Amino acid sequence: MWKSMLEIETEIKNDLTELEDQMSQYTFIVECGLDLPDYPKQYRTDEYLIRECQVQTWICAIYEENLIFMGDSESLIIRGALSLIREIYNGRSREEVRQFHCTLIEEGYFRKHFTQEQLQGLNAILEKLEEKE
């Protein structure tokens, strides 16, 4: 079934709310990271490095017909966040991405699980995705 970006984001928020306690939410995010496809070696370069992240994190977002989102991180919890962000953004048209604003961070769903530096890194990733034209 086709779902909009907002619907997927809402599902993720509902999952986190349903899991309730912090340990379960943390496990959930980390385990979602296992779903992240292998990151191509040719994009593991400085150009794709997220400089705001303390830990090495790469993302590559390119438009063919739709957005192709790839990402990887040395941190398991960041990989989890990348996997959830990918679920929302990957395969979307420019128009869909333009009209969408991800609120997982600003509404606090990720706040408890990441350090301030990690949140800055994740924000930078979202900004990068949302400014892609």
Next chain:
Amino acid sequence: MRQKIKERILRQQKLSQNFVDLILSQKYMDQAEFKKLFFAYMCSKFSLETEEVTTDNFYEICQISAEKVAKMPHGELDAAESASKCGGATTAMNKKILFLLAVNREYQIQLDADDSIRIDTFSDLTDCVYQKLIEKRRQQDETESSEDCYVEKYAGN
């Protein structure tokens, strides 16, 4: 995939809650019995089978749990995360802290910072939680008995 992960975690949550209920429902439990149940509780929290827990070192147990999720050989995940500069927090360390917070909340006790520094092994943790529960039960009994005295005193008048 996401749904399956959530459902599995919710099942683990239910299982661990059963152990909490069982422990808290007992008026008195000897320490050996408590250790058995608390171990089962910890395994369900960490999604570990009992035979996967091959050490008493509590941090290592957290590592085994994180490595199981990451499907990595023992020691590799921690080494990789420690080498990176992600705020100094490894997945195993985060799991340890979150587990202690869950114990505080679910058993309604207070493991403080000093306790968590002292806790090196699962046995240390079990002893500490057991003592806190005994103390909590003692305080509850005192409160109940003083309430009984109050009722008896005024019912008599």
